[in-house]
Amino acid sequence: MEIPENIKRKLSIPADEHFYAGHTACQGCGAALGLRYVLKTYGRKTIFTIPACCSTIIAGPWPYSTLDAPLFHTAFETTGAVLGGIEAALKARGIKVKGEDGVMVVGWAGDGGTADIGLQALSGFLERGHDALYIMYDNEAYMNTGIQRSSSTPYGAWTTNTPGGKKHFLEKRHKKKVIDIVIAHNPPYAATASVAYPEDFIRKLKKAQKTPGPSFIQLFAPCPTGWRSPTDKSIELARLAVQTAYFPLFEYENGKYKINMPSPKKEPKPIEEFLKLQGRFKYMTKEDVENLQNWVLREWEKLKKLAEVFG
């Protein structure tokens, strides 16, 4: 559909569409939305690599493709390495990568494929300094294989291998802070983003495009299927994750931290507001909730301190 010029100017999200309708994501899928924003931002001048994950399915089985951009499907743990290979080949062919007129080489991997099995390749990618972007879409478990916990699953969550039961066998470890591990590599650009704040996400995508060297974005992407949440609550949940400071928005650019909270002056909302909309947290006891709340606030204080000292 053609958008009239006078309206077009007001759009804060590009009108271009390179993510086709008819994809196979579940209703309310945050990852599908995220992928759509990436394609809107970079358009066709993008090469994707996607490991085995939900997006393998979302991108469509042969002979279909949801993406109007070249896409290379690869093995679960190889995103960082394949990114490096593609980037090296483009350079060898004299093709410009990154920058406004360059090709964006984008790795799009889930939390399991990043925080767990793909962590080594991610580290190699960051350390070697490839001119490419790695996006971890974080839906906090192995959703494609049937909702098994990953190291990015939060404390107190039900998953199919932290099933609750009589012995209260829920996830007992706090969420792994992949973004902190990434920042330890001192990349030129790293950020968190959320599908609930598309303008912020797109701004960060553009910054990643502009900044030479490896970039990383951890995108919070709700999964109604795995979180046992209503499919029309995904955006609300993603927003609450930010507002409770459970998943704060910030960026790390050339050694400096900058917090990008939508309402910087507001105190974080209680974590219960994020938890209560999701079936996966319904087995938590009062102590569990307290434990998670304390962790959230401690991590939030830590981040504020970092932004204060290294801002």
Add this chain to the structure above:
Amino acid sequence: MPIRKVMKANEAAAWAAKLAKPKVVAAFPITPSTLVPEKISEFVADGELDAEFVKVESEHSAISACVGASAAGVRTFTATASQGLALMHEVLFIAAGMRLPIVIAVGNRSLSAPINIWNDWQDSISERDTGWLQFYAENNQEALDLILMAFKVAEDERVLLPAMVGFDAFILTHTVEPVEIPDQEVVDEFLGEYEPKHAYLDPARPITQGTLAFPAHYMEARYTVWQANENAKKVIDEVFAEFEKRFGRKYQKVEEYRTDDADIIFVTMGSLAGTVKEYVDHLREKGVKVGAAKVTVYRPFPTEEVKELAKKAKVLALLEKNVTFSVGGALFQDFSRALINESEKPKIVDFILGLGGRDVTFKDLDEALAIAQKALAGEEFEEVNWIGLRKEIL
């Protein structure tokens, strides 16, 4: 003019890579192959090779980076061995399934446990079902030549499969021999620039590679890998012939040595072929009617050539540095398969020897010969025999 230099097989492999001009080399160190990427990095540092050298954090990432680079349309090379090749295993299937003509130099080495850095063929033999082409070099010259030819076969439009070239750990990787380095111009003419005409990652032509295939399509995709392997048989003959014309060195999928009127033919691969030819000479002097054959191309398996070879002997004695437990060596399985429906066929006796760098001596070969002669005489014999075992420590 070609120059002759004294060098190790590792250096010969690096020289082959330099001559083939890959655009991306991704590698991770492992004994005994480390010297290959090391030498290539020197070529890159000295401006003698214009390639991106990706210093990856594992072999798994080495092959993954090669897969990404090859998919993005450039000639790609790496080297590894043993555990490193085993670590690449799942991605080897992906490279073949996606029809990416990557070439790997493999310094053939044993697999753990126990830890052992020395020669046998278990590493690449264990990858025989991945769809990769496999070549085995007898000496350092063959290592260089076969890598050049591997690129040419792999990149042929009728093939488009990755290829590995094996050369024995230490026996070749670390042993110097005179090697003729062909002229760059002749290699350029022989190999040409790699121009991907098939699917590759190009924003101007968005395509999806390696996508999910349902049961309705998966088998056909795998069948094309079968077809490509079949096509490779003819392409290899063509490439061997062209190589001989240009460089004067003759290659055959199965090379025979003194097989005329032989009762027993010893069949082997790699550097062991040199030892076996010597042994054949030694026996022939004593009037024993034996010959030798070397399998240079292991995948695609040279079924027709093996059938022809089988017609020449009453016993085929297979000398193998690999084992499938409870079955025997890989050649034993493949030779048996090739000959199973032949109306007349020789006896086949299998010998497992030289594992983990154990020297194979004439004494070992005498042990094998004695068993092969039992088969020749129509006596009972063991089909699979471990040769040179130190029974006192078992």
